[in-house]
Amino acid sequence: MNRQVKILLVDDKEESLIALDAVLRPLQQRLFKARSGQDAMKLMLRHDFAVVLLDVLMPGMDGFETASHIKRLDQTRDVPIIFLTGTDSGSGAAFRGYAVGAVDYITKPFDPWVLRSKVTVFIELFRKNAVLQEQAALLCDLVQNDTVLSRDSRALADFADRLSAVEARLAGLAGTSSGDEGLRDTIKDLAAEVAAMRAAFDTVRL
Numbered sequence: 001m002n003r004q005v006k007i008l009l010v011d012d013k014e015e016s017l018i019a020l021d022a023v024l025r026p027l028q029q030r031l032f033k034a035r036s037g038q039d040a041m042k043l044m045l046r047h048d049f050a051v052v053l054l055d056v057l058m059p060g061m062d063g064f065e066t067a068s069h070i071k072r073l074d075q076t077r078d079v080p081i082i083f084l085t086g087t088d089s090g091s092g093a094a095f096r097g098y099a100v101g102a103v104d105y106i107t108k109p110f111d112p113w114v115l116r117s118k119v120t121v122f123i124e125l126f127r128k129n130a131v132l133q134e135q136a137a138l139l140c141d142l143v144q145n146d147t148v149l150s151r152d153s154r155a156l157a158d159f160a161d162r163l164s165a166v167e168a169r170l171a172g173l174a175g176t177s178s179g180d181e182g183l184r185d186t187i188k189d190l191a192a193e194v195a196a197m198r199a200a201f202d203t204v205r206l
Helices: 014-027 037-044 063-072 093-099 112-144 146-151 153-175 181-205
Strands: 006-010 030-034 049-055 081-085 104-107
Touching (some): 006 014, 030 037, 037 049, 049 112, 093 104, 112 181
Parallel strands (some): 049 081
């Protein structure tokens, strides 16, 4: 069974948070809510989120400033940010959103099916990255233990199967990201990590 991931919803308006909850609840993930940029940062320092849906127009620390803080910290800098706002995308706000590190910028009202589809991709990426981290730890254990390497060929075979599954899934995700530059870059970075792990594993297996 796929593990649940955490999604952060940030908006100063309660009705907007309720609407986002209704849209994303069918994905059956853990939804966290914040009413301000400050509250969002506190949650991000305590949890690992697969994606953040961030409103731009908030009193005090607005969405752009919040995103800048997120990208400034090593602990949170890699978390994907999707801006949701009523601001006209032609006003230059969208460009500013991408400039501070957002992967997408969606104006309200948005299509619930489109939003769910985009969030689902980041859920899958988060899960694959978690698998990669687990497999990287396993590979390190195998490399450091020559006895295991020579004795337990089943562990190597299992690792190879899981790595191949991740590679195949990433290839599929890449095919669904056309036209979304931020998402393509995220998938590209993750694919590079997989390629490095594949090279290391092939070296060990020789």
